[in-house]
Amino acid sequence: VAWLGAAIFTAASLGFALWPTPAGLLVSSTVLGTGHLMLMASQQMLCLRAGSPRVLESIFGNYMVAGAIGQGAGPYVVGFLGGAAAVPPTGLLFMTGVALATASLAVALTMRPRAERPATLADNVVVPVREIVRVPGLLAVVLTGVIVVSSSDALVVYIPLLGAERHIDVHAIGLLLTVRAAASMLARLFYARMVTVFGRWPLMTATTFAFAATYVATAAPLPLWAMYVTFVVMGFAFGVATTLSITIVVDMTTAGARGTANSLRIMSNRIGQFAMPFGAGLIATATGLAGLFAVLAAAIATAAGSMVWKRPKA
Numbered sequence: 502v503a504w505l506g507a508a509i510f511t512a513a514s515l516g517f518a519l520w521p522t523p524a525g526l527l528v529s530s531t532v533l534g535t536g537h538l539m540l541m542a543s544q545q546m547l548c549l550r551a552g553s554p555r556v557l558e559s560i561f562g563n564y565m566v567a568g569a570i571g572q573g574a575g576p577y578v579v580g581f582l583g584g585a586a587a588v589p590p591t592g593l594l595f596m597t598g599v600a601l602a603t604a605s606l607a608v609a610l611t612m613r614p615r616a617e618r619p620a621t622l623a624d625n626v627v628v629p630v631r632e633i634v635r636v637p638g639l640l641a642v643v644l645t646g647v648i649v650v651s652s653s654d655a656l657v658v659y660i661p662l663l664g665a666e667r668h669i670d671v672h673a674i675g676l677l678l679t680v681r682a683a684a685s686m687l688a689r690l691f692y693a694r695m696v697t698v699f700g701r702w703p704l705m706t707a708t709t710f711a712f713a714a715t716y717v718a719t720a721a722p723l724p725l726w727a728m729y730v731t732f733v734v735m736g737f738a739f740g741v742a743t744t745l746s747i748t749i750v751v752d753m754t755t756a757g758a759r760g761t762a763n764s765l766r767i768m769s770n771r772i773g774q775f776a777m778p779f780g781a782g783l784i785a786t787a788t789g790l791a792g793l794f795a796v797l798a799a800a801i802a803t804a805a806g807s808m809v810w811k812r813p814k815a
Contacts, residue, residue, distance in 0.1 A: 502539050502542065502543040502546075503539075503540065503543035503544065503547065503612060504606075504609055504612075505539060506536050506537070506538075506539030506540035506542075506609075507540060507605050507606040507609035507610075508534070508536075508606055509533075509535055509536030509539065509606075510533060510536035510537060510540060510601040510602050510605065510606070511536075511599070511603055511605070511606045512532060512536075512744045513529045513530075513532035513533035513535075513536055513602075514529075514533070514595070514598045514599045514601075514602040514603075515602075515622035516528065516529035516532060517529045517533075517595040517598060517599075518592070518595035518596050518598070518599050520593070521591065521595065522545045527651050534771075538607075538767060538768075538771070540765050541767055542763060542767055544564065545561075545564070545747060545751075545763055545767075546560055546759070546760055547612075548560045548564045549751055549759060549763075550709060551724065556693075557748055557751075557752070558692060558696045558697070558748060559693040561744055561747055561748050561774070562689045562690065562692035562693050562744060563689075563690075565689045565692075565740070565743070565744045565747075566686055566689045566690060568773065569682060569685055569740070570680070570686070570687045572680045573679075573683075573686070578597065580592060582594055582597065583658060588632075597815045603739070605632075605716075605802065616661050616788045618749050623664060627784065628754075628757050628758035630761060630765065632758075633754060633758050633761060633762050633765065634765075636753055636754065637811065637813045638753065638808070638812055638813045639750065639754070639762070640751070640811070641807045641808045641810070641811035641812075642705070642746055642749045642750055642808065643750065643765065643766050643769050643806075644769070644807065645705070645709055645742070645746065645804040645805065645807065645808055646743065646746030646747075646766060646769075646770060647769045647770050647772070647773035648652070648740065648773065648800050648801055648804045649709060649712060649746070649801060649804070650743060650770050650773060650774065651741060651770075651773035651774055651776075651777035652712075652716065652777070652801055653739055653802065654774055654777060654778075655777055655778070655781045655793070655797060656716075656719075656735075656794075656797075657678065658778065658781070659781065659785065659790055659793060659794075660674060660678065660719075661674050662790060663719070663786075663790045663791075663794075666790060667722065669725065669728075673725060676729075676733055677728060677729065677732045678732075680729055680732050680733055680736065681732040681733070681735055681736035681739075682736060683736065684732070684733045684735070684736030684740065685736040685737065685739050685740035686737075686740065687740070688736070688737040688739075688740030688741045689740045689744055690736075692740070692741060692744050694788065696745075696748075699750065700743055700750070701749050701752070702808065702812050704741060704745060705741070705742055705745040705749065705808065706747070706748050706805055706808045706809055706812075708732065708737075708738040708739075708741040708742040709716070709738070709742050709801060709802075709804060709805035709808065710802060710805045711734060711737075711738040712738040712739055712742060712801055713732050713736060713799075713801035713802035713805060714734075714798070715731050715732070715735035715738065716735075716794045716795070716797050716798035716801060717739065717794075717795065717798045718731045719731060719735075719794045720791040720793075720794035720795045720798065721791075742768075746766065747763070747766070750762050750763060750766050751763060753813075781793060781797075782795050
């Protein structure tokens with residue numbers, strides 16, 4: 502799946518470069534999304550198989566740090582290639598994307614399946630989706646992850662508008678997002694140690710509530726220094742909660758169900774990321790940007806409350 506996902510990703514990147522029309526961009530985006538989904542699912546399953554449950558937190562923490570580095574570097578690549586131009590040179594950007602995707606494919610092809618081991622009963626049993634979603638607390642974790650990720654995407658879209666509304670310099674807005682990304686990366690570096698001290702469920706519940714509190718603070722007319730503090734807490738809470746949403750799901754399911762459960766989690770995140778812009782736009786129109794962040798805070802807090810309610814009994 503990693504090989505195929507990387508090949509599809511590379512083909513889609515080539516499509517952007519060779520077919521830069523509205524129809525071509527639509528088709529290439531669809532293909533790109535398919536390849537990206539396959540890459541994420543395969544990478545996370547490879548992380549799961551890379552070590553024993555004892556080191557699972559460290560493996561996923563490092564994986565999420567690597568992803569955060571890539572997401573943070575992307576905008577800087579656009580800015581570097583665009584220079585002072587109002588519109589970055591899309592042709593050059595697309596060809597850069599092709600080069601990076603090709604490098605990703607080359608790295609993926611160096612991976613080889615491990616030697617076959619004796620199959621266990623848990624490996625052979627195919628667990629239906631209806632049984633997976635009945636695992637106590639699993640849906641609460643998945644839905645919390647969906648709301649946290651979707652709310653984070655909405656913040657990235659609407660924080661520049663909030664900055665314009667409050668007369669905050671565009672460079673300060675960019676620095677706020679950079680500080681948030683750095684705090685998220687830092688949280689993932691110390692993620693394994695925090696899980697060891699606090700435990701998965703208490704830590705995810707606490708960081709989700711903290712994430713909700715930062716949206717309440719964002720809705721308030723804070724001075725700029727307080728917004729920096731808020732975004733540090735926001736990034737830290739986001740980094741921990743999103744990583745835990747992966748490890749808790751794989752920890753709660755059997756070996757034969759983990760691939761399906763993880764794919765279900767990723768698919769749910771994609772649905773949330775697709776639906777959130779429409780809902781956020783309607784809320785922002787009706788209540789204003791402060792109202793939008795207040796509603797998102799309420800949704801995140803409700804998700805955290807569902808984890809408290811649905812937490813499996815020890």
